[in-house]
Amino acid sequence: MKKIGILFGMENTFPWAFIDRVNNLGLADIMAEPVNIDMVSQGEPTEYAVIIDRISQDVPFYRGYLKNAAISGTAVINNPFWWSADEKFFNNALAVKTGVPVPKTVLLPSNQHPPDTQDSSFRNLAFPLSWEKIFDHIGFPAYMKPFSGGGWKSVYKIHDAGEFFKIYNQTGQLVMMLQEEIVFDEYYRCYCLGGKYVRIMQYEPRNPHHLRYVKDGGSANKALLQTIHDYVLKLNHYLGYDFNTVEMAVRGGIPYAIDFCNPAPDADVNSVGQDNFDWVLEYSVKMAVERAQAWKPGADNLTWGLYIKNAAQGIGFGAPASAMPQTQEQEPAIVTTEAAPEVAATPEETVAAEQPAEKAKPAAKRTKKK
Numbered sequence: 001m002k003k004i005g006i007l008f009g010m011e012n013t014f015p016w017a018f019i020d021r022v023n024n025l026g027l028a029d030i031m032a033e034p035v036n037i038d039m040v041s042q043g044e045p046t047e048y049a050v051i052i053d054r055i056s057q058d059v060p061f062y063r064g065y066l067k068n069a070a071i072s073g074t075a076v077i078n079n080p081f082w083w084s085a086d087e088k089f090f091n092n093a094l095a096v097k098t099g100v101p102v103p104k105t106v107l108l109p110s111n112q113h114p115p116d117t118q119d120s121s122f123r124n125l126a127f128p129l130s131w132e133k134i135f136d137h138i139g140f141p142a143y144m145k146p147f148s149g150g151g152w153k154s155v156y157k158i159h160d161a162g163e164f165f166k167i168y169n170q171t172g173q174l175v176m177m178l179q180e181e182i183v184f185d186e187y188y189r190c191y192c193l194g195g196k197y198v199r200i201m202q203y204e205p206r207n208p209h210h211l212r213y214v215k216d217g218g219s220a221n222k223a224l225l226q227t228i229h230d231y232v233l234k235l236n237h238y239l240g241y242d243f244n245t246v247e248m249a250v251r252g253g254i255p256y257a258i259d260f261c262n263p264a265p266d267a268d269v270n271s272v273g274q275d276n277f278d279w280v281l282e283y284s285v286k287m288a289v290e291r292a293q294a295w296k297p298g299a300d301n302l303t304w305g306l307y308i309k310n311a312a313q314g315i316g317f318g319a320p321a322s323a324m325p326q327t328q329e330q331e332p333a334i335v336t337t338e339a340a341p342e343v344a345a346t347p348e349e350t351v352a353a354e355q356p357a358e359k360a361k362p363a364a365k366r367t368k369k370k
């Protein structure tokens with residue numbers, strides 16, 4: 001019997017529905033259950049052929065457990081090594097290299113020193129930074145957000161240099177990015193499962209949380225949807241995510257990738273709506289069962305992205321198109337769904353993009369390098 005385990009935290013709708021759906025398939029040799037963890041011993045395999053990880057971003061102990069599971073043969077979805085290495089600024093750099101449009105973005109040093117560092121730890125850093133050059137490059141309004149974050153936490157819309165410094169001085173030890181605003185005509189949130197199943201969902205981030213998945217959002221241009229579909233696949237093939245969402249803001253007919261580092265994306269029926277939930281359930285079960293069927297004991301059963309695979313062969317960007325994996329592509333279709341009624345937003349999602357989320361702390365002034 002091959003077991004598919006799901007590792008999760010507070011979320012309540014998707015994990016149980018996933019387990020029921022797998023078990024109701026009535027497969028003779030595959031079943032699903034919540035992952036059960038007790039003593040974790042180095043190099044010991046788990047009882048799972050496949051683990052769907054929905055929570056290790058918040059629980060470092062789980063990340064350790066999952067890497068140990070992976071080296072012992074479990075197909076962990078998503079690859080815990082890549083997820084540990086990845087962040088949004090790298091994602092943007094990868095998009096630039098693969099030809100997917102992204103807003104102009106720069107990385108900023110944290111406003112306050114990380115623990116156990118002092119002025120002399122930053123002798124390599126220009127002080128002051130070339131702020132004028134940065135602002136000229138990005139322009140205002142701009143978005144400032146953590147290079148590794150999610151759930152709209154600490155995402156700010158900034159209108160001028162004065163506002164920038166006021167908010168930057170409240171960001172503490174977070175490493176932030178400053179990003180060009182894409183003033184969009186349309187916005188899409190796209191699920192990508194198993195590097196081949198894509199669902200393009202029309203989304204209106206300016207609506208309150210429970211009304212963001214748009215119903216009757218109008219019909220989108222087919223060529224645009226095809227482009228979004230191709231970009232979604234390309235990004236996920238290079239990153240190597242089995243379970244991810246990509247957000248695209250469309251300006252002047254060009255889709256810009258805004259947020260595509262979501263390896264535990266919201267799948268709650270109360271926020272994504274019934275139709276999207278049903279799709280995520282159907283295709284995540286399909287993907288997990290496929291991975292269990294393909295599972296080889298003791299082998300590396302992880303998905304590794306093209307970036308890593310190419311790098312291991314000494315191939316940089318500009319690899320021939322034949323290096324791209326063959327996928328069973330689905331006809332792209334826009335999906336608009338009924339918004340879920342009266343859902344209480346989670347605390348982190350109540351943060352409006354225009355409001356500082358973090359409590360203002362007095363910022364220590366960055367001191368000049370010695």
Ligand SMILES: Nc1ncnc2c1ncn2[C@@H]1O[C@H](COP(=O)(O)OP(=O)(O)O)[C@@H](O)[C@H]1O
Binds near residue numbers: 206247
């Ligand atoms: N460059 C941008 N241009 C326009 N809107 C943006 C930009 N960056 C972020 N936003 C808005 O802020 C929201 C949250 O930012 P996002 O990058 O998705 O962070 P998170 O990972 O926390 O969801 C987006 O859904 C979008 O509405």
Ligand SMILES: [Mg+2]
Binds near residue numbers: 151152247259
């Ligand atoms: Mg987002």
